[in-house]
Amino acid sequence: MKINCLIIDDEQAAIDILTSYVSSIPSLNLVATSLNPLEALEIVHSQKIDLVFIDIHMPELSGLSFIKLVKTKCKFILTTAYKQYAIEGFDNNAVDYLIKPIAFERFLQALQKVQIPATPTIPVNEGNQTSTKSDNFIFVKTDNRIQRINLADILFIEGLGNYVTIHTEKGKYITLLNVKDLEESLPSEQFTRVHRSYIISLSKIEFIEGNHIYLDKDLNIPLGDTYKNQLWAILDGKTITGKRSFF
Structure with missing residues (x-):
């Protein structure tokens, strides 16, 4: 049986x-989306809605006020950039609380709390591109927008405190995240931590010399002692020649 969903947020991005996330889950049926929570109230009362993804901060009506008006008609998953409203959200019977930018893996965890089968199919992305798997891109908040970044475009990620710079073939993007959080959101078969401040894309390595990983002859990333064994273990399965004397 399909779960009817409604998405409410005052930002189109x-x-x-x-x-995109909902469309990749076979058990979910997206009934409608709305930029206006007052308009969304009519949708909830006129159609069968089982699950609502709703932003907390909206000008016409807050997400928490919306939940109080609808009461127990459907289940709610809150979305916001502000962690401090989590307790209030749960007090209003929200099932889960997603912090923007929302990672696909975290979205799946929220569905499990609603007891919805969360096996993704191949989602269709913007333009004419079709993704080959559900985790071939991420979204991050940068400047005043939510930016989609294809994993295949990422060269390396550089951390500085609570910010990271994602260096890609198309440019670089700065977002309020730390290296550890981003590392946990990336597929380990494609990315690995090589320094306390750096994550690299394994497919972009040209060569390794000493304690430096070269993505090309003019771009190199430091290799920290703590992360050497982890990198050697990954490369061991991809190394065709015999002894690794340079290791």
Whole structure:
């Protein structure tokens, strides 16, 4: 049986992200999206809605006020950039609380709390591109927008305190995240931590010399002692020649 969903957010970029995620789950049926919570109230009362993804901060009506008006008609998953409203959200019977930018893996965890089968199919992305797997891109908040970044475009990620710079073939993006959080959101078969401040894309390595990983002859990333064994273990299965004397 399909679970009827509604997405409510006053930012179209945030709606687009969740629409992509919902479309990749066979058990979910997206009934509608709305930029206006007052308009969304009519949708909830006129149609069968089982699950609502709703932003907390909206000008016409807050997500928490919306939940109080609808009461127990459907289940709610809150979305926001502000962690401090989590307790209030759960006090209003929200099932889960997603912090923007929302990672696809975290979205799947929220569905499990609603007891929805969360096996993704191949989602269709913007333009004419079709993804080959559900985790071939991420979204991050940068400047005043939510930016989609294809994993295949990432060269390396550089951390500085609570910020990271994601260096890609198309440019670089700065976002409020730390290296550890981003590392946990990336597929380990494609990316690995090589320094306390750096994550690299394994497919972009040209060569390793001493304590430096070269992505090309003019771009190199330091290799920290703590992360050497982890990198050697990954490369061991891909090394065709015999002894690794340079290791």
